[in-house]
Amino acid sequence: MSSVTTADPAAGTATAKVEIRSVHKHFGPLHVLRGIDLDIRAGEVTVVLGPSGSGKSTLLRTVNHLEKVDGGTVSVDGVLVGYRRSGNKLYELREREILKQRTRIGFVFQNFHLFPHLTVLENIVEAPVSALKRPRKEAEAAARSLLERVGLADKAEAYPKQLSGGQQQRVAIARALALEPGLLLFDEPTSALDPELVGEVLDVIKDLAASGTTMIVVTHEIGFAREVADTVVFMDEGRIVEQGPPAEVLDSPRHERTRAFLSKVL
Amino acid sequence: MSLTSDPPATESVVKDPPPTPPAPALVVVPVRHPWRWAAVAATAVLLAQFGHGLVTNPGWEWDVFAAFFTTETILQAVWVTLQLTFHGTALGFAIGIVLAFMRLSASPFLRSVAFAYIWAFRSIPLIVQLLFWFNLAYLYEELSIGIPFGPGFVSFDTMGLVGEMGAAVLGLALHQAAYAAEIVRGGVLAVDEGQLEAAASLGIPRLRQVRRIVLPQAMRSILPNAANEIISLFKGTSIVSVMAIGELFYQVQVVYGRNGRVVPLLMVATAWYVLLTTALSVVQHYVERHYAKGSVR
Numbered sequence: 001m002s003s004v005t006t007a008d009p010a011a012g013t014a015t016a017k018v019e020i021r022s023v024h025k026h027f028g029p030l031h032v033l034r035g036i037d038l039d040i041r042a043g044e045v046t047v048v049l050g051p052s053g054s055g056k057s058t059l060l061r062t063v064n065h066l067e068k069v070d071g072g073t074v075s076v077d078g079v080l081v082g083y084r085r086s087g088n089k090l091y092e093l094r095e096r097e098i099l100k101q102r103t104r105i106g107f108v109f110q111n112f113h114l115f116p117h118l119t120v121l122e123n124i125v126e127a128p129v130s131a132l133k134r135p136r137k138e139a140e141a142a143a144r145s146l147l148e149r150v151g152l153a154d155k156a157e158a159y160p161k162q163l164s165g166g167q168q169q170r171v172a173i174a175r176a177l178a179l180e181p182g183l184l185l186f187d188e189p190t191s192a193l194d195p196e197l198v199g200e201v202l203d204v205i206k207d208l209a210a211s212g213t214t215m216i217v218v219t220h221e222i223g224f225a226r227e228v229a230d231t232v233v234f235m236d237e238g239r240i241v242e243q244g245p246p247a248e249v250l251d252s253p254r255h256e257r258t259r260a261f262l263s264k265v266l
Numbered sequence: 267m268s269l270t271s272d273p274p275a276t277e278s279v280v281k282d283p284p285p286t287p288p289a290p291a292l293v294v295v296p297v298r299h300p301w302r303w304a305a306v307a308a309t310a311v312l313l314a315q316f317g318h319g320l321v322t323n324p325g326w327e328w329d330v331f332a333a334f335f336t337t338e339t340i341l342q343a344v345w346v347t348l349q350l351t352f353h354g355t356a357l358g359f360a361i362g363i364v365l366a367f368m369r370l371s372a373s374p375f376l377r378s379v380a381f382a383y384i385w386a387f388r389s390i391p392l393i394v395q396l397l398f399w400f401n402l403a404y405l406y407e408e409l410s411i412g413i414p415f416g417p418g419f420v421s422f423d424t425m426g427l428v429g430e431m432g433a434a435v436l437g438l439a440l441h442q443a444a445y446a447a448e449i450v451r452g453g454v455l456a457v458d459e460g461q462l463e464a465a466a467s468l469g470i471p472r473l474r475q476v477r478r479i480v481l482p483q484a485m486r487s488i489l490p491n492a493a494n495e496i497i498s499l500f501k502g503t504s505i506v507s508v509m510a511i512g513e514l515f516y517q518v519q520v521v522y523g524r525n526g527r528v529v530p531l532l533m534v535a536t537a538w539y540v541l542l543t544t545a546l547s548v549v550q551h552y553v554e555r556h557y558a559k560g561s562v563r
């Protein structure tokens with residue numbers, strides 16, 4: 001695990017590469033991930049597309065071990081997620097160690113999941129203070145500059161319920177950024193938003209993409225994918241059907257299923 | 267056939283309408299509830315009769331009530347009752363929180379232990395349990411720490427260790443813990459799972475997740491039930507009178523056993539219970555308001 005910490009979270013953070021190797025996942029009889037292989041270079045933006053139920057969220061959740069894999073491995077910046085390898089054996093990590101690994105990986109949920117009883121500032125400061133043992137003063141200063149970055153400098157003392165959906169999602173992004181993660185995961189960050197609020201959240205994510213953090217974004221926003229993605233991955237029925245630069249996958253897809261999907265969402 | 271679809275506008279074009287006078291202000295007549303008034307009247311009459319009885323019936327012996335309400339013995343007994351309530355609640359909820367998280371844990375061992383405890387202490391009547399603790403010294407005269415089934419290193423005199431008050435608090439707390447555990451568990455289950463996922467994905471340490479994220483949110487649904495339990499324990503302390511501990515109800519019994527003034531002394535106890543329960547309800551209101559932070563309801 002690289003231990004680069006910069007004082008200013010708005011400055012460039014260490015970015016991580018991701019290697020996913022033949023990952024399988026079952027939910028009971030349901031074989032949800034059927035051998036996923038994916039390489040993401042440091043600083044790249046990968047957009048994952050696919051029909052509902054194709055396993056996009058599940059894949060994203062295996063990357064920070066919210067979901068345990070049944071087979072295969074995920075590693076972030078060369079470090080196995082959730083396991084320690086010794087010879088030919090994989091030892092499951094203890095919860096404490098997994099929690100520590102997650103501080104290097106930011107996750108943004110479809111439904112924000114802000115802590116409703118804490119103010120915006122407290123939401124952002126919580127993890128740096130409790131997980132990274134940052135001094136509160138320092139964490140608060142960093143949080144305020146993050147809020148400025150997502151355009152919510154004046155909302156530090158508000159409670160989440162007092163904000164619009166778009167504002168809440170921007171706070172959730174700031175909360176994930178407060179740990180200065182090398183990798184950011186977004187699971188349909190704009191799907192729960194009213195159409196007129198989608199833009200403000202996508203703008204923040206575009207901004208982050210330009211700053212060079214590695215990102216995996218599950219979304220149905222094709223325009224966003226075209227503009228921001230380095231790689232577009234199309235998933236169906238637990239497999240990666242097709243991947244490549246957006247111009248290839250979105251404009252001249254080689255697979256029938258990709259074409260069928262794109263014709264529905266475009 | 268086409269009558270219904272005739273736009274009324276044509277009519278107004280044909281007839282030149284006279285200038286309409288300004289519409290009179292409309293008066294709203296609320297729905298009348300005669301039966302409500304009848305019920306209120308009947309209740310008022312009954313209350314007045316009862317009140318009249320309280321004042322004029324010499325059987326209530328208000329002078330005796332006034333004489334005993336704040337005597338030393340009664341005040342001391344109130345203090346004992348409050349102590350029993352406080353320690354029983356504090357210890358009971360402390361154990362209850364631990365039991366609740368044991369029942370929610372991933373470990374089958376911890377889950378079964380908590381389940382068995384709750385099953386046992388909800389099944390045994392409180393009074394039986396209390397008498398058992400009171401008579402512990404009869405079963406085990408001394409407790410010793412040492413090799414299981416082997417020789418002991420240190421030993422304690424059981425009654426000296428537990429004491430009467432200790433036995434009472436222990437009994438109340440162990441009983442309370444079983445109920446508190448289920449209340450706390452219910453509160454924790456009511457917290458949205460997404461909250462735990464968010465906390466986990468931020469790498470917040472486990473204990474901190476519980477203390478900072480889960481419990482404060484669970485408190486909202488725990489509090490009304492917990493207040494019920496505390497108030498019920500407060501009055502339930504009167505059961506401890508079977509152990510001859512000088513709490514409010516026992517002391518009142520002692521006094522009317524001596525002077526035979528049963529009714530006014532029962533009123534003394536009742537008045538104290540009502541007064542203190544009211545105080546608890548007020549505290550509940552403010553504590554609930556504290557935990558409603560950030561909520562719109």
Ligand SMILES: Nc1ncnc2c1ncn2[C@@H]1O[C@H](COP(=O)(O)OP(=O)(O)OP(=O)(O)O)[C@@H](O)[C@H]1O
Nearest residue numbers: 027028030032050051052053054055056057058059
């Ligand atoms: N915890 C779970 N238990 C059982 N089945 C699950 C669980 N989570 C997901 N699934 C199933 O796994 C499949 C893949 O789910 P996943 O959420 O990864 O799909 P998705 O591609 O993200 O879909 P969507 O676009 O609707 O979010 C679905 O059929 C879903 O019902």
Ligand SMILES: [Mg+2]
Nearest residue numbers: 056057058188
């Ligand atoms: Mg999904």
